Amino acid sequence: MAVPLERRNEKASFEQTIPATSELPVHYSVLLFPAFDALDVIGPVEVLGHLARSYQITVSFITTAASASSLLNNSTHNASLTPVSTRTRAASMNPFNSSAFVSIPPTHSLADPPAQIDALIVPGGAGTRAPDLAPTISFVASTFARLQYLLTVCTGAGIAARAGVLDGRRATTNKRSWNETTALRPQGPLWQRSARWTEDGNVWTSGGVAAGTDMMLGFVAKTYGGAVARSIALDMEYEWRDDGSWDAFAYAQDMADAE
Amino acid sequence: MAVPLERRNEKASFEQTIPATSELPVHYSVLLFPAFDALDVIGPVEVLGHLARSYQITVSFITTAASASSLLNNSTHNASLTPVSTRTRAASMNPFNSSAFVSIPPTHSLADPPAQIDALIVPGGAGTRAPDLAPTISFVASTFARLQYLLTVCTGAGIAARAGVLDGRRATTNKRSWNETTALRPQGPLWQRSARWTEDGNVWTSGGVAAGTDMMLGFVAKTYGGAVARSIALDMEYEWRDDGSWDAFAYAQDMADAE
Numbered sequence: 001m002a003v004p005l006e007r008r009n010e011k012a013s014f015e016q017t018i019p020a021t022s023e024l025p026v027h028y029s030v031l032l033f034p035a036f037d038a039l040d041v042i043g044p045v046e047v048l049g050h051l052a053r054s055y056q057i058t059v060s061f062i063t064t065a066a067s068a069s070s071l072l073n074n075s076t077h078n079a080s081l082t083p084v085s086t087r088t089r090a091a092s093m094n095p096f097n098s099s100a101f102v103s104i105p106p107t108h109s110l111a112d113p114p115a116q117i118d119a120l121i122v123p124g125g126a127g128t129r130a131p132d133l134a135p136t137i138s139f140v141a142s143t144f145a146r147l148q149y150l151l152t153v154c155t156g157a158g159i160a161a162r163a164g165v166l167d168g169r170r171a172t173t174n175k176r177s178w179n180e181t182t183a184l185r186p187q188g189p190l191w192q193r194s195a196r197w198t199e200d201g202n203v204w205t206s207g208g209v210a211a212g213t214d215m216m217l218g219f220v221a222k223t224y225g226g227a228v229a230r231s232i233a234l235d236m237e238y239e240w241r242d243d244g245s246w247d248a249f250a251y252a253q254d255m256a257d258a259e
Numbered sequence: 260m261a262v263p264l265e266r267r268n269e270k271a272s273f274e275q276t277i278p279a280t281s282e283l284p285v286h287y288s289v290l291l292f293p294a295f296d297a298l299d300v301i302g303p304v305e306v307l308g309h310l311a312r313s314y315q316i317t318v319s320f321i322t323t324a325a326s327a328s329s330l331l332n333n334s335t336h337n338a339s340l341t342p343v344s345t346r347t348r349a350a351s352m353n354p355f356n357s358s359a360f361v362s363i364p365p366t367h368s369l370a371d372p373p374a375q376i377d378a379l380i381v382p383g384g385a386g387t388r389a390p391d392l393a394p395t396i397s398f399v400a401s402t403f404a405r406l407q408y409l410l411t412v413c414t415g416a417g418i419a420a421r422a423g424v425l426d427g428r429r430a431t432t433n434k435r436s437w438n439e440t441t442a443l444r445p446q447g448p449l450w451q452r453s454a455r456w457t458e459d460g461n462v463w464t465s466g467g468v469a470a471g472t473d474m475m476l477g478f479v480a481k482t483y484g485g486a487v488a489r490s491i492a493l494d495m496e497y498e499w500r501d502d503g504s505w506d507a508f509a510y511a512q513d514m515a516d517a518e
Contacts, residue, residue: 028359038308039495042301045361046468049297049345052357059359083342083364086308098311100287100318102304105342105362176494208496209305213469235435236298237467237508239498249496 024223025118025148026057029108031156032084033064033136035127038102040153043213044121050232051220060114063106064136081106088126110139120147123212124154124174128181137162151204151219153212160205161185169200174208175253194250196241207249214241283482284377284407285316288367290415291343292323292395294352294386297361299412302472303380309491310479319373322365323395340365347385369398379406382471383413383433387440396421410463410478412471419464420444428459433467434512453509455500466508473500 028048030041048059063084083103088094108114120143141163144150152160157173158181160166166189173181173191182191192198197206197215199222206215217240221229226242233240287307289300307318322343342362347353367373379402400422403409411419416432417440419425425448432440432450441450451457456465456474458481465474476499480488485501492499 037305038301039305042297042361045359046296046298048359049361052355052359053353054355055357056355057357057359059361061361094312096311096313096315098314098316100304100307100311100316102301102308102318102320103364105364175496208494210495210497234508234511235467236469237434238469239500239507241498248498249493252493 024055027060027114027116027118028057028121029060029062029114029117029119030121031064031123031136031139031159032061032104032106033125033127033133034084034130035088035125036084036086036123037125037154037209038086039209040123040125040156040212041104041121043210044151044153044216046236047213047216047220047232050235051224051228054228055224060108060117061104061106062108062110062113062139064110064133064139066111066135080109086125089130090126093126110135113139113143117143117147119149119151120144122150122152122156122159124152124156124158124208128155128158133159133162140165147202149202149204149219151206151215153206153215154208155181157181157189157205158184160203161189164188166203166205169203170195170198171200171203171205172196172198172207173205175247175249176208178253193254194247195244196247197244199244207247211249213238215244218242218244283314286319286373286375286377287316287380288319288321288373288376288378289380289382290323290395290398290418291320291363291365291382292384292386292392293343293389294347294384295343295345295382296384296413296468297345298468299382299384299415299471300363300380302469303410303412303475305495306472306475306479306491309494310483310487313487314483319367319376320363320365321367321369321372321398323369323392323398325370325394339368345384348389349385352385369394372398372402376402376406378408378410379403381409381411381415381418383411383415383417383467387414387417392418392421399424406461408461408463408478410465410474412465412474413467414440416440416448416464417443419462420448423447425462425464428462429454429457430459430462430464431455431457431466432464434506434508435467437512452513453506454503455506456503458503466506470508472497474503477501477503 083105085101085103087101144165154174171189172195196211206212217229342364344362346360403424413433430448431454455470465471476488
């Protein structure tokens, strides 16, 4: 039944750098803050769900909400693992008073994070503009040194930029929120206006929302091999852009900005 | 900042059939069964999240798990609203004993569904092959008459097919699971082998996983107007295939089947 992917022409760049199995990331974590973007999270998580059928991996979800234990210093920290919602806090973001939100229950918190994080995924969303992100930014800054990989999706790059970990690295972000997000740290990161995703050392960043799925597939290709990534894209019936430099959305936004 | 979508050439088919606001769907519900596919759900929900900024809508999530109230006949039915996980029940689906799952907390249950459902979305996933789907199938069958729209994603078409509501209608499903899913009701539905999505009367069906996002955008285009759908796709940086008859994945699978 499988498409004979191995018979296709391989892109050498994907195939020459596959690390030994012992060096592959196992423990993936995703940050969840209020008003995260749902697809920023689930696009990459869907890719990892398929990868998990071929490699032993874990995916955990870290809520940025202050835990009951850190506030009360007792042992009932699990009580703080309230599902994190995509609900916007700003009424101006919901002018029709809609109720079209989804929540994800976290497995960990900033105060009680996973013992090991090999790859940390930082999504975007309206919540990246909240005024109370200091603990989240500090967590990214302090955790970065022990990560194998950091990956940001959409305006999640704004969190990583403020943590200083994009300094000196190529990075991209949502094209419609470009000015607002890059202004958070205009110097330091080597902002790439036109890129579906970027890879610079162990840091990957993507454009807006759906671009995170292309980045995650690109990461799988680089890390586990191109055939693995293509098989997952086929399973997902996802039209993967396997070239990070492709970006029709930067172009579309440039056209709009020029009006 | 906004891209001048209204200046583009409109596709007449999307623009001529927009109903009056009073006829627009307001209440969307998504079925959640164990081992649903995460992106089958979140792709369309992401589209609805963006739509919700321009139209007043609600999105609810209906767990198919038997509720405590239906079992115990008491009033604590909310205790049954356990988050529904993508975790597969078959160990054979998880040979590396990975833990790469995500859960969604439901808002309703089959026993206590929303008072009004205008559009019901049925996702796919490994859970559509579970042996205990009779209550779910019955719910779709009994609810269908009061729906404005039914939309299925991926192997969710197998649930709708068994409910009999695809009979006499064009429908499609996941291309890699094609034989298995269409065999659930080979006669009745007018199965379309090559289609990103189908629309037949008030029933929409899509191909696998990511195709649900294209279908949902197609539904928004038909129902709210093409400019609305294109603006959402641009916000999502999603390469929307706005022609439901496009389907590279049927072709890829046909190639594989011919091996």
